Amino acid sequence: MKFYKKLALVSAAALGLVGLSACxxxxxxxxxxxxxxxxxxxxxxxxxxxxxxxxTSQSALKKLTKDFEKxxxxxxxxxxxxxxxxxxxxxKLVSGLQxxxxxxxxxxxxxxxxxxxxxxxxxxxxxxYVNNKSVGWGSYKNSGIKKALWDGANIGxxxxxxxxxxxxxxxxYNKTLLDKYGVKVPSNMSQLASASAEIYRKSxxxxxxxxFDALNxxxxxxxxxxxxxxxxxxxxxxxxxxxxxxxxxxxxxKAGYFMQAGTQKYMSTxxxxxxxxxxIGSTANEAYLKQGLKKGYVYGxxxxxxxxxxxxxxxxxxxxxxxAMQKAAAFKYLKFLTSKSSQLYWAKQTGYMPVNTAAxxxxxxxxxxxxxxxxxxxxxxxxxxxxxxxKNSITAYDQVNVNMQNILAKASKGQNWTSDIKAxxxxxxxxxxx
Numbered sequence: 001m002k003f004y005k006k007l008a009l010v011s012a013a014a015l016g017l018v019g020l021s022a023c024x025x026x027x028x029x030x031x032x033x034x035x036x037x038x039x040x041x042x043x044x045x046x047x048x049x050x051x052x053x054x055x056t057s058q059s060a061l062k063k064l065t066k067d068f069e070k071x072x073x074x075x076x077x078x079x080x081x082x083x084x085x086x087x088x089x090x091x092k093l094v095s096g097l098q099x100x101x102x103x104x105x106x107x108x109x110x111x112x113x114x115x116x117x118x119x120x121x122x123x124x125x126x127x128x129y130v131n132n133k134s135v136g137w138g139s140y141k142n143s144g145i146k147k148a149l150w151d152g153a154n155i156g157x158x159x160x161x162x163x164x165x166x167x168x169x170x171x172x173y174n175k176t177l178l179d180k181y182g183v184k185v186p187s188n189m190s191q192l193a194s195a196s197a198e199i200y201r202k203s204x205x206x207x208x209x210x211x212f213d214a215l216n217x218x219x220x221x222x223x224x225x226x227x228x229x230x231x232x233x234x235x236x237x238x239x240x241x242x243x244x245x246x247x248x249x250x251x252x253x254k255a256g257y258f259m260q261a262g263t264q265k266y267m268s269t270x271x272x273x274x275x276x277x278x279x280i281g282s283t284a285n286e287a288y289l290k291q292g293l294k295k296g297y298v299y300g301x302x303x304x305x306x307x308x309x310x311x312x313x314x315x316x317x318x319x320x321x322x323x324a325m326q327k328a329a330a331f332k333y334l335k336f337l338t339s340k341s342s343q344l345y346w347a348k349q350t351g352y353m354p355v356n357t358a359a360x361x362x363x364x365x366x367x368x369x370x371x372x373x374x375x376x377x378x379x380x381x382x383x384x385x386x387x388x389x390x391k392n393s394i395t396a397y398d399q400v401n402v403n404m405q406n407i408l409a410k411a412s413k414g415q416n417w418t419s420d421i422k423a424x425x426x427x428x429x430x431x432x433x434x
Contacts, residue, residue, distance in 0.1 A: 036324065037128060037129060037132050037134075037135055037324070037327070037328050038135075038324055038325050038328040039132070039134035039135060039328070040134075041072065041074045041075055041325060041328060041329050041332070042074070042325075043074065043325065044074055044076070045074060045075050045076070045323075045325045045326055045329045046075075046076045046077075046078055046326070047075065047076070047077050047078065047105045047106065047322075047326055047329050047330045047333060048078045048080060048104035048105045048106075049077055049078065049079050049080060049104060049105065049106050049107070049108075049316075049330075049333075050080050050082050050089065050092065050093070050104045050106075050107040050108065051079065051080070051081060051082065051089070051107070051108040052081065052082050052083055052084065052085060052086050052088060052089035052108060053081070053108075053165075054084045056349050056350055057165070057349070057350045057352075058081070059349070060345065060346055060349040060350055061079065062079065063345075064336070064337060064342055064345065064346065065077045065079060065333075067336075067342075068333055068336045068337075071336075072329075072332065072333075074329075075329045075332070075333065077333055080104060086110075086314075089107075089108065089109070090109075090110075090113050093107060093109060093113055093114070094113075097116065097117055097120075097122065100122060100319070100321050101321065103122075103319045103321055104319065105318065105319065105322045105326050105327070105330050106316050106317065106318045106319070106330045106333075106334070107316065107317055107319070108164060108165075108314045108315075108316055109161075109314055109315065109316075109317055110314055110315075110394075111152070111153055111154075111155050111160070111161055111315060111317075111389045112387070112389050112393060112394040113394075114155065114160065114317055115155060115389055115390075115391065117317075117319075118155040118156055118158065118160055119156070121320070122319060122320055122321075123155075123160045123317055123318065123319060123320065124160070124317075124318040124319065124320055124322075124327060125158050125159065125160065126159045126160060126161070126162065126318065126331070127158075127159050129327070129328075129331040130143065130159065135328050135331050135332055135335070136331060136335060137335070143335075143338070144338075144340065144356045144357050144358050145162075145163055145338055145355050145356060145357070146163075146355065146357055146360075146381075146384075148311060148384040148386075149163035149166060149311065149355050149384075150163065151386070152311050152315070152384075152386040153315035153317075154389075155389045156389070160317050160318075161315030161316060161317045162315055162316050162334045162337075162338060163313075163315050163338070163355040164313070164314055164315050164316045164337065164338075164355070165313045165314055165346075165350070165352045166311060166312070166313035166352060166353045166355055167282045167283045167284050167312055167313050167351075167352055167353050168282075168283060168304070168309045168310055168311060168312070168353060168377070168380060168381050168384070169213075169214075169217065169280050169281060169282060169283075169304045169309060169310050169312075170280070170281075170283055170301050170302065170303065170304055170373065170376065170380060171185070171186070171192075171278060171279075171280050171301070171302040171303065171304055171305055172268075172271060172278065172279055172280075172281065172285060172286075172289065172299060172300070172301055173185055173277060173278040173299065173300045173301075173302060174271065174274065174277045174278070174297055174298075174299060174300075175297075175298045175299060175300040176296065176297045176298050177199065177203075177207060177274065177277045177297070178199070178277060178278075178300075181198065181199050181202040181203065181277075182202075183195050183198050183199055183202075183277075185300065185302045186278075186305050187302075187303075187305050188305050188306070189222070189226075189248070189305055189306065191305065192209075192210060192278075192305050193209075193248070193252060193257075193258075195209060195210075195278075196208070196209020196210045196252065196257040196258060196277075196278070197209060197252075197255070197257040199257070199277045200255075200256055200257035201257075205256060207274065207275065207276065207277055208256065208257060208258065208259040208270075208275060208276045208277070209252075209257040209258060209276070209277055209278060210257075210258060210259075210276060210277065210278035210279055210280070211258060211259040211260055211261060211267045211270070211276055211279045211280075212249070212260075212267070212279065212280050212281070213261065213266060213267045213268075213279060213280065213281030213282065213285070214281065214282075214401070215249075215260065215400070215401050215404035215405060215408070216397050216398070216400040216401040216404065217310050217312075218249060218280070218404070219245060219246070219400050219404060220310075220385075220387065220397070220400070221306060221308060221310060221385060222245045222248065223235070223241065223242065223245055224308065224385055225306055225307060225308050226241070226244075226245065227241040227245070229241065229242075230388070231387055231388070231393070231396075231397065232388065232390065232393075233390075233392075233396070233429075233432040233433075235428075236425065237400075237403065237421065237424050237425035237428045237429075238421050238422055238424075238425040242421075243421060246404070246407060246417075246421060249404070249408065250407055250408060250410075250411040250417055251411070253408050253411040253412050254411040254412070254414060259275075259276055259412075260405070260408045260409075260412070262409075262412075266281075266285075266288070267279035267281055267285075268281070268285050268288040268289060268292070269292075271289070271293075271299075272288070272289065272292040272293045272294055273294055274294050274297060280304060280305075282312065283351060283352070283353060283373050283377070284351055284352070286301065286351055286371060286372065286373055287351055299372075300372065301372040301373055301375075301376060302376060303376050303379050303380035304380055307383060308383045308384070308385045309380050309381055309382075309383065309384055309385065310384070310385055310386075311381075311384040311385065311386045312386075313352065313353075316334055316337075318330055318331070338355055338356055339356065340356050340358040340359045340362070342356075343355060343356040343359035344359045344362060344364075344365055347359065347365065347374070348365070348368065348370075348371075351371065351373065353377055353381065354377075360377060360378055360381070361378055366378070392431060392432050392433075392434060395431045395432075395434065396428060396431040396432050398431075399424075399427055399428050399431040400424075400428065402427070403420070403421075403424030403427065403428060406420050406423075406424065407420045407421065407424065
């Protein structure tokens with residue numbers, strides 16, 4: 001289950017500003033026309049699906065797959081696990097791209113992993129399938145999938161992916177501690193800092209205010225929302241706005257009211273122990289709070305204290321090597337996985353955000369008693385941000401995480417981090433150029 005939290009720490013390549021890439025809803029270009037898509041699966045067809053899921057997510061996928069096969073007796077979905085974490089799946093895909101005959105029909109992936117595959121014409125443009133009324137929905141609008149999520153699976157202006165397991169960031173807070181110190185749940189970044197400082201002061205420096213699970217998410221979101229800067233090769237890590245973004249967090253760490261996970265790796269660990277009162281992280285963290293929160297504490301979930309939120313998680317992509325029948329069968333499966341009923345089951349079992357809007361807005365889902373996330377998901381996912389899929393964007397994104405770790409490590413020791421910002425700029429610039 002730990003790989004879930006890597007969604008926010010390793011590579012959130014399925015993130016991005018709505019509308020930054022070419023609008024997938026208007027992308028009607030196609031390497032294969034709708035007329036060539038088989039509308040009936042007239043013979044036994046096997047679809048190979050590479051994925052990386054464990055625990056309840058794997059069980060939920062298997063259950064949904066069996067349900068699909070019962071409704072479509074001519075189609076067999078061969079689920080092929082590629083390990084318990086995304087690194088294993090990514091490595092397998094990198095190897096497979098060197099030997100296309102070994103690739104599956106479809107795969108779970110971040111779009112950035114398949115940037116070169118798209119450039120080398122190895123992926124299927126899914127627009128004709130979306131627009132096909134028999135295999136797809138007839139249009140993107142009719143799919144019921146949020147446009148921002150479609151856009152996140154768009155590479156270079158072409159719709160190659162279908163959104164699958166998605167999450168956003170939320171603010172987790174220790175209600176017991178906030179009540180104890182008379183602190184209100186913050187609704188913006190300014191309040192977040194002041195509330196954290198108040199908690200730290202009133203606890204006599206025993207409880208830190210908050211921390212961010214994904215340092216690169218923090219940096220990218222703050223740069224976009226506060227200064228209107230997109231994450232691309234033109235971003236100057238040492239510019240004034242960037243330094244202000246860095247210092248917001250670093251000054252808090254130096255003063256003691258902010259913290260970074262550090263050797264504890266994930267903010268849920270100090271949160272569960274009562275060492276920190278709040279943290280911002282993926283919705284997938286809730287499962288860890290349910291399992292490990294110290295006795296006597298009650299947690300709460302609130303919208304991320306920002307106007308924008310991060311879209312993260314993987315999509316499902318299709319390879320051109322598949323036969324016409326396999327492609328049609330695979331897309332019917334993707335349509336099934338993203339239906340309202342499937343997404344309601346998926347969300348309830350896994351904690352992931354429903355990609356289907358009808359499921360997201362379903363009253364029964366929003367009033368779920370076994371999770372505190374559904375009630376605030378619709379509110380906090382209105383304006384989504386994602387990392388544009390460009391050359392070396394993932395490498396650069398990961399470098400920001402390293403830069404922030406180095407800076408915050410200095411801040412925690414009360415040392416000056418100016419030289420680390422300059423060094424971080426050089427490393428970030430180099431990551432874009434490699």
